[in-house]
Amino acid sequence: MKHIQIKGLDKPVSKLVMGSDFFRLDNPHEVSEILHHYLAIGGNTIDTAHIYCGGQSEQALGIWLDETGKREEMVLFTKGAHHDNNGPRVNPEAIRHDLLTSLDRMRTDYIDLYGLHRDDPATPVGVIVEALNEHLEAGRIRAFGGSNWTHQRLQEANEYAAQHGLVGFSFSSPNLSLAKPNEPFWAGCVSADAEALRWYEEQQFPLLSWSSQARGFFTGRFSPEIRDNADLVRVFYSDENWTRLQRAQQLAQEKGVSAIQIALAYVLSQPFPACALIGPRTEAEMVSCRDGAELVLSAQELAWLDLTGAAV
Template sequence: MKYSAFKLETGATIRLSRIVLGTGGFYTQKDTDNSFEILDEYLRLRGNCIDTARQYGCSEHIIGEWLKSRNCRNKVSILTKGGHPSLTEPSKSRLSEPDLRADLEESLKNLSTDFVELYALHRDDEDIPVSEIMPTLHLFVKEGKVGAIGTSNWSVERIAAANEYARQHQLTEFSFNSPGFSLAECNRPRWPGCVMADQSMIDWHTTSGKPLFAWSPQASGFFSGKYSPDQTRNQEMVDVYYSDDNWRRYYRACKLAEKLNVSTIQVALAYVCNQPFPSFAIVGARTKQQVQQAVQASEIGLDDQAQRWLTSKITH
C-alpha cells in the first residue's frame, strides 16, 4: 500500500493510504456482515482511510459498530461528509449553520467518535455566499471535532473564493477536494449536483498541491471488461461514459495492463494514484478480492510518459 502525508489543522501530519475505502454501498444493516469482512480486509492490508457520508444510509452506523468491535479507531482516519440535500427535499440546500452542525453531530454519534480527521461539504449551493459557510466550518475545527475541512462536488471557482474569504478573515481554509475523477472522462455528471474534475481543476490541484480524493475512480466499472461499444443495454453507462475518446483510453489501458501483467481496471486506478499532486482513489469494494486488487493497483508506478499516452488523442 502506498501512502501520502496529510497535514491537519492541529499541526499534526498523518499518513493516508492512497486507496481510500468507499462505503457508499454499506447502505442497510443487512450489509453488516459483508461490510465487516471488507473493512477487516482493508485494515489487514494496512489501509487506513475510510470515506463515508451522512447521505450513505447506514454506512456511518456500520463503521461505528466495526470501530467499536475491533477497537481500532486509532488505526484509521475517517472522511465523512455533510450538507447534502435531503431525499424528501432534494432541491433545498442544507448549508446553514444549524443544518451543518446537525449533520456533523449525527455523524460523530453514528461513527462512535468525537472527532473526524476529514470533513467535507457534500454539495454546494452557489446562491449561498461563502461568508455564511466558512465561519461554521472554522468552528468545527476550533472545537476539536474536525481535523481538516474540504469540498465534494464544488467548482474550483467556489473553492478559491471560499479560501480567499477564509484568508481575509483568519478562518480555516479548505485543504482538500473530492470530485469525480477517473481515466475515463464523463459526458455528463452521473448524479445531479456532482462535479467531475476537468482540466482546469486538475491544473488547480497541480499548482496548489491540494490533495484530491477521487470518487468513482474506476468509472463505475467502465474498465472492468463488462462493456464494449456495441453493448448498449446499460443506458446510464452509455450516456455517461461511452465516447470515442474513452474507448481509446480503454484500449490503451488494456495494452498497458498486458505489458505490466495486471488488470485493465488496475491500470485505471494507477492512473488516478499517479497524479502530480497528492491523489487518493476512493474505491467502493464489494468483495475482499476487490480490496486486494485495489491495493495492488496503488503500488503500480506510471511515469509521465505513460500517463500522457493513456490520455493522448493521437490515434497511434
Template structure:
C-alpha cells in the same frame, strides 16, 4: 499442471459424528492417512484415536487446535466443529500452511466465506467445503445426463434434506448462539444441488439464482425448524428446496425437463458398499441407471492430493461455495432469521481470531499532506456505502486494514445513517479509533446550509461513536449561500475539536478558490481537500444531480498548479474500464457519462498496457490516478474482498510520466 501429491497426512479437528464418517472412510482413500486428532476434551480425542489407529500411538492426540495446526507431520486438516468456529479455525489452519476441508457450512454467512477463501488464496493452499456428495459418481453422472440432454431442456429442480430431531434446547441444532437450525445445517445441500443442476444445464459447474422467495418456521428455539425456498435462475430454470430439523421429507433430488425427469433417491449419503441408482423417465419408458458404490468421503480426501496445487477442486470450488453462502444468507433473510451474534450492535470478532493488522506483504502507500491531519493516510480510501450487514462490513474493513488501508469515507445520507453506524460499531469493536482516518460528509442537497452542518454532524458523531472526524467534507455546495458562511461554521467546528480538517465534495473550482480566499482574509482555517470526480476516463456527464468533475484539461492544470489534495470518486469510471463495449448500451448511465471516441481510445490503451504488465485494465485506471503530480487519494467502493484485491493491484503499478500522458491521449 503441477504434479498431484502422493500422500496426505490428515489431522481431524473436532472428533464428532461427521468426523467419524470421514475417519471410517479415509482408509479407502488412495492418498490419505489419519495421523492426528485435536479436541478440547482430551478423553474424547483419546477414544477417537483408539477407535481408528491401526497400532497404539499411531494417531497423535493434541489437546488444542493450535497444537495440531503447528504439527509439522500434518499436511491437511478436516474441520468438523460447530458452525460458529469454522471460519476462525479454517483461517488459522490455512495460515499455518495446512490444506483444509471444512464441514459445511464453510461460514455462517457470505462475509466469513470471503475471508476464508482469501486466506486460501493468500497461503496457496487447498480449501474445500465438505459437500462430500459432490464427489460421488452418481452426482457426477447426473450432471453428465443433464449436459447431454437426456431429459431435454431442464425446467425445474426439487431437492430436499430434512429430518425430525427431538433435541434439548442446548443442542447445537437448537441453539441460535451456535447458528443452529436447518438452513445452515442441511439446507446448503439442496441449494448446492439446484445450483449444480442449473449449471450443468448451461455447460457450467454451477449457476447462481437471480431471485429467491422463501417461507419458514422460526420456533421458540430461535432457529429455523423448517424452511422452503423457491429459486429462479437466469436461464429460466426454477427450483424448490426444502430443509428442516423438525420435519421429515423424502430427501431426494428430482430434475424435470422438457422430455422427462431424473430422480436421485439417495443423493446425500448413499451406501458406500451397495450400488446407488438414478431413475431416468421419458415418454419412451423408464430406465434405472446403476452407479457403482463409492466411498465419497475418501474421494473428497483424494481431491486434496489431486488439486493441492490449484487450491480447489472442480467438484466444489471457491466461487461455488461463495455462491452457496450468498443464497443461504438470502434464505435466512427471507424468513427473518438473524442470530444474536449478527446484530448491528454485536461485537463481531475478527474472522482470523486476532485483531486486524497490516500484513508483511501489504503494498499500501501513504501520504501526510492534509493540513491539520497529523496521520499517515492510505493512498486508497475505502468507501463505506456498499456494506450490507455488520458481519459483511467487519470482513471488508478487517481485510482492508490487513492490506494496509486505514482511511474510510462515509456520509450522513448513506443508507439513511446505517453505514455510519456500521463503521462506528466496527471501529469500537476493534478499538482502532486512533489508528484509522474517518472521512465524513454532510450537507447534501436539499439540506445544504450552515445549520444542517451542525445538526447532521451531531448525529454523525453519535452514529460513529466518536467525538471527532479526521476530515469533514461538505457533500454538496449550495451556491445560493455566500461561501463565507460555510467557512465560518466549519472553522467553528474545527476550533471545537469536532473535526480536524475540512473540504468540499462536488464543489466547483471557482467556489473552492473563493472559500480559500475568504479563509485567508478572515483568519479562518482553509479548505484542505477537494473531492470531485477525476479519472482516466473523462466525464461527459455526472451520474447524480449536483455532482462535479475535474477531468477537463483546464481542471488538471489547476490541480497541478495549486497542488490541491484530491479525493476523487469513481476514479475507475463506474465500471467503464471493466465492462465498456461500444455495442452494449444497456447501462444508460455508463453511456451517458463515458461513451465517447476518446474514452474508448483510452480504454484500448489501458487494455494494451494492462496486457503488457499482466494486470487488469481497472488496475491501470487506478494507477493513472495515483500517478498524478498533484496528491490524490482515490475513493473506491468494493462490494467483496475479491473486488478489493483486484482494485488494489493498481498500487503495484508504477507508471512513468510518458505512460501517463500516453494513456490520456496527451502523447
C-alpha cells in the same frame, strides 16, 4: 500502502480509501470481512456520508469501530450538507445538524476529514468557512474540504480564509477517472477537468477521487454494443473513452496487469497528492486494488492514456 498528508490531520491518509456506501445494519458480517481485507492491504481511511443508506453506513461503521477498538487507528472521512427535496442545504444550520448526527452515529467525538457533500454557489463562501472553523475550534473535526466543489470555489473559500485569519479547505473530493464523463453522474456532481487538474498541480492540493475506476468501465465487461447499464451509457460511453479503454488495455498487456489497474494507477499517479475511493466487495478485488495502487505511471504514459500526448 502509500499515503498522503492532509493539512490539519496528524494521521497519514492511505492512497486507497475504502468506500462504505453499501454498509448497512443488516450485513455486519460483510462489513467486518471487507474491512478486515482492507486493513490487510494497509488501508486506514474510510469514506462515508450522512446520507448513505439512510444513515446506516455511518451506524454500521460506528458499531465496527466500537467492536474492534480501532477508532484511533482509522481516518474517518464523512460528508454532510447534501441537498434534500427542498433544495440546497449548504448553510451553518444544516452543517451543524448533519455533523452532530454523524458523530453520534459513528460513536466518536471527532471526524478526521469532514466534507461538504455538495456546494451551493448562492451561499457566500465566507458563511461556510466561518461555520466550519467553529467546528474545527470545538474539536469536532480535524480538517475540512469539499466534495463536488469546483476548484474556483475552493480557491475563493481559501482566499477568504487567508484574508480573515481562518483555516481554509484542506482537501477536495470530486470525480477523477481516466474515463471522462459526458455529463454528471448525479445532479450537482463535479468532475476534475483539464483546467482543474492544472490548479490541483499548481496548488499541490489533495484530491480524493470518487468513482476513480469509472464504475467498472475498464473491467472489460462493457463495449459499444453492450448497453444494458443506462447510467454507464449516459455518462461514459463515447468514442474518446473507448479509445482510452483500448490504450489502457494495451498498456496493461505491456506491464502484465489489468486495464482496471491501469485506470486506478492513472488517478494515483497524478502530479499532486491523490487518493482513490474504492469499493471492492471481495478479497480478490481488494488485492487487485492494492496491486494497482503500486503501479506508477509516467507523465508521458498519463498523457497518452488521456489522448493528450504521443505514444510512449
